[in-house]
Every structure is written in structure tokens, then in C-alpha cells.
Amino acid sequence: xxxxxxxxxxxxxxxxxxxxxxxxxxxxxxxxxxxxxxxxxxxxxxxxxxxxxxxxxxxxxxxxxxxxxxxxxxxxxxxxxxxxxxxxxxxxxxxxxxxxxxxxxxxxxxxxxxxxxxxxxxxxxxxxxxxxxxxxxxxxxxxxxxxxxxxxxxxxxxxxxxxxxxxxxxxxxxxxxxxxxxxxxxxxxxxxxxxxxxxxxxxxxxxxxxxxxxxxxxxxxxxxxxxxxxxxxxxxxxxxxxxxxxxxxxxxxxxxxxxxxxxxxxxxxxxxxxxxxxxxxxxxxxxxxxxxxxxxxxxxxxxxxxxxxxxxxxxxxxxxxxxxxxxxxxxxxxxxxxxxxxxxxxxxxxxxxxxxxxxxxxxxxxxxxxxxxxxxxxx
Numbered sequence: 001x002x003x004x005x006x007x008x009x010x011x012x013x014x015x016x017x018x019x020x021x022x023x024x025x026x027x028x029x030x031x032x033x034x035x036x037x038x039x040x041x042x043x044x045x046x047x048x049x050x051x052x053x054x055x056x057x058x059x060x061x062x063x064x065x066x067x068x069x070x071x072x073x074x075x076x077x078x079x080x081x082x083x084x085x086x087x088x089x090x091x092x093x094x095x096x097x098x099x100x101x102x103x104x105x106x107x108x109x110x111x112x113x114x115x116x117x118x119x120x121x122x123x124x125x126x127x128x129x130x131x132x133x134x135x136x137x138x139x140x141x142x143x144x145x146x147x148x149x150x151x152x153x154x155x156x157x158x159x160x161x162x163x164x165x166x167x168x169x170x171x172x173x174x175x176x177x178x179x180x181x182x183x184x185x186x187x188x189x190x191x192x193x194x195x196x197x198x199x200x201x202x203x204x205x206x207x208x209x210x211x212x213x214x215x216x217x218x219x220x221x222x223x224x225x226x227x228x229x230x231x232x233x234x235x236x237x238x239x240x241x242x243x244x245x246x247x248x249x250x251x252x253x254x255x256x257x258x259x260x261x262x263x264x265x266x267x268x269x270x271x272x273x274x275x276x277x278x279x280x281x282x283x284x285x286x287x288x289x290x291x292x293x294x295x296x297x298x299x300x301x302x303x304x305x306x307x308x309x310x311x312x313x314x315x316x317x318x319x320x321x322x323x324x325x326x327x328x329x330x331x332x333x334x335x336x337x338x339x340x341x342x343x344x345x346x347x348x349x350x351x352x353x354x355x356x357x358x359x360x361x362x363x364x365x366x367x368x369x370x371x372x373x374x375x376x377x378x379x
Contacts, residue, residue: 005154006153006155006158007152007153010147010151011151012146013110014116015107016105016108017103017104017105017147018143019100019103019104019143020099020102023060023098023099028054028055029054029055029057032055032057033057033061034050034054034096035054035095036050037097038080038081038083038101041079041088042079042086044088045086045087056096070096071095071104074107074114075105076090076104076107076113076116077104078103078120079102080103081139081140082101084133084140084141085125085129103143103146105146110153110156111159112159115159128150129141132149215310216273216307216309216310217275217276218308219271219272220285221304224266224270226261226266228260229261230261231261231262231263232299233261233264233267233301234255234258234301235258235262235300236253236258236276236295236301236303236306238305240255240257240258240293241282241284241292243257252293252294252296253296253300255297258300267299271302273302275301276300276308276310277310277358278358279295280294280295280310281293281295281309282294282295283306283308284305285305323349323352324349327344327348328345350362
């Protein structure tokens with residue numbers, strides 16, 4: 001019943017479709033009004049900051065606006081060369097764009113811009129783009145082709161309802177994407193802080209023995225005493241490596257798939273190679289050998305059909321020396337530096353997150369030990 005009131009129309013019937021006025025390479029500037037190509041529109045579509053490389057003079061922009069118009073908020077720009085069919089719903093910012101690379105779409109009174117933007121993101125629109133674009137090597141969408149696109153168009157009231165439902169979800173996805181990107185950037189910063197010295201001291205092309213890079217937690221060859229009663233010490237087997245649970249972009253183990261457990265005594269005394277720590281890589285050694293996950297959790301035991309790969313510390317003394325040499329170069333005597341400088345180095349090292357310390361700082365662990373000694377109630 002609902003579909004009976006929807007109409008099949010051509011895109012050219014519900015929107016004007018055009019492009020920009022030609023801007024020549026000699027008109028490019030290093031500052032002024034941002035000049036967008038397909039690259040920048042894709043960045044906008046993905047919610048990323050635009051790495052603008054080209055500009056035009058404001059006088060040129062104002063002249064075009066007065067004579068021919070420029071994109072307004074809620075117009076749509078569509079990539080039309082190279083990566084095809086990526087839409088962007090224009091915001092309040094001032095910019096101009098490259099003809100040929102992008103197509104400029106403005107809805108008429110029959111269509112809500114947000115609805116048409118959602119339609120361009122749909123599989124229906126993307127399938128038409130795939131089948132109707134021209135060119136064998138460098139594919140392109142022409143204005144005439146776009147005008148012939150079929151759009152199943154609901155009444156305006158229904159368009160509004162659809163947008164009211166989908167837009168909040170889309171905005172939430174964009175927000176989560178930004179949060180994940182920020183978290184990924186934080187991980188990169190932490191990685192450089194933790195391992196930057198090793199990275200800088202590694203020679204390009206240097207062959208390093210596998211055993212110098214990792215240690216293996218391996219409990220194969222012995223029968224593990226276990227229970228099916230749930231305890232705080234789950235056994236991580238192949239079942240826990242299945243699935244697609246993710247933290248940011250990293251696939252991690254699923255503790256819900258753990259069906260066997262050990263008691264505290266077994267956990268503390270039976271496992272000769274130790275236990276996995278956060279971000280250790282877990283691999284299956286039977287069945288589906290490509291099952292690989294990161295360990296995220298406080299406690300867990302490695303079963304016979306799973307091994308853990310952890311990074312070698314390669315000597316905590318050498319690591320500390322490397323940290324100190326950031327401030328006191330090799331060959332310099334420590335008594336050549338004043339007490340204030342030494343205290344600054346000490347403070348920096350004690351405030352640094354360390355993998356050796358379970359990704360805590362020395363200061364944090366020191367305070368924890370003091371609490372144990374003096375029985376300080378953390379609450």
C-alpha cells in the first residue's frame with residue numbers, strides 16, 4: 001500500500017544538475033577561498049578534516065558568485081571522476097570546486113536535500129553509478145547520464161519521516177567514527193612513547209632473529225586440570241578466538257565462548273610459561289590456523305591448542321638506558337648535569353607508561369605498593 005504512492009522519476013526532474021565554471025591552474029593560490037576537488041569531497045564525506053592544498057582569490061570567487069552562483073548549504077556535490085558517486089551535503093563554509101571532477105546538484109521543490117543525499121548513499125544509487133558510468137580506464141559520470149538516473153521518490157511528508165529516522169543514526173555513526181579516530185591517534189602516540197627509541201635505533205633492512213622479537217607462551221603437551229564451574233580464571237581455547245568482537249579496529253577474544261575454567265591455585269602454580277597480558281597476540285595451533293586475536297582482559301589461561309606471542313623486553317636495563325640517553329647522551333658523565341636536570345629525567349621516566357609494568361607508570365605501581373604496606377583503603 002505504501003509503495004503505491006511512491007513515484008518513479010528521473011533525477012533530472014527533481015534537481016538541477018550542473019558543474020562549476022572553469023578555474024585554470026594559473027589561478028591557483030596558496031591562500032584565499034578553498035578550492036575543492038574529488039579528494040577533498042571524499043574527506044568531507046568521511047567526516048575527516050580537509051587537507052586543502054589549493055585556493056582561489058576571493059575577488060574571483062565573489063565574481064563567480066555574482067554572475068553564476070556558487071554552492072549553497074544543502075546542495076550536493078558528487079564525485080564524478082576516479083572514485084565515483086561519493087556525495088557531500090554542502091555546509092555553511094565558503095569554497096569553490098573543480099569542474100569535471102565534481103557535479104553540483106540542487107534539489108527543487110519536489111525533493112528534500114537530506115533525502116536525496118541518503119539516496120545517493122544507497123545501494124540503488126551506487127548500482128546505477130556502477131552500470132551507467134562511461135570510460136574503460138578512467139570512468140566518469142556525466143551530467144547527462146546523471147539526469148537519467150531512476151529515483152523512487154516518496155511524497156515530501158514521507159521524505160521528512162525517513163530523514164527524521166535515519167539522520168540521527170547517521171550522525172551517531174559519524175560521532176563514533178570521530179571517537180574511534182581519536183582513540184586510534186592516541187594509540188599511535190602511546191606506541192611511539194613506548195617503542196620510539198627502539199624504532200629510531202633499528203636499521204632499515206636489518207635482519208633480526210625471530211626469538212629477539214617475541215617470546216611464546218605455550219602450554220602444549222600437558223593435561224590441564226580444569227572445571228566447568230565459572231571462576232575468575234577462564235581457559236582461552238580456540239572457541240574464544242572465534243567471532244568478530246572489536247576494540248576500535250582490533251579483533252579481540254570473546255570471553256563468552258570460554259566454557260572451561262581453573263581455580264586460583266592452578267592459575268598461580270600450574271602454568272610454567274606464565275599468562276598473557278593486555279595486547280598479547282593469541283594464535284590457534286589446531287583447526288582453523290588463521291584464528292588470531294588480541295588479548296583484552298585482566299586474567300586468562302592459555303589452553304593446549306592456543307599459544308600467545310608477546311614482545312621481548314630485550315633487557316629492561318638496556319631499555320632504561322635508552323630512555324635516559326634521550327636526555328643524557330652516551331659518553332656524557334651524569335655528574336656533568338645539575339640536580340634539577342636529573343630530577344626532570346627521573347620524573348619523566350616514572351610518569352611514562354611501560355609495557356613491562358602492564359602499561360602503568362612506575363609512580364602508579366609505587367603508590368600501589370605503599371597502599372599495601374600501610375593498608376591504605378583505596379576507597
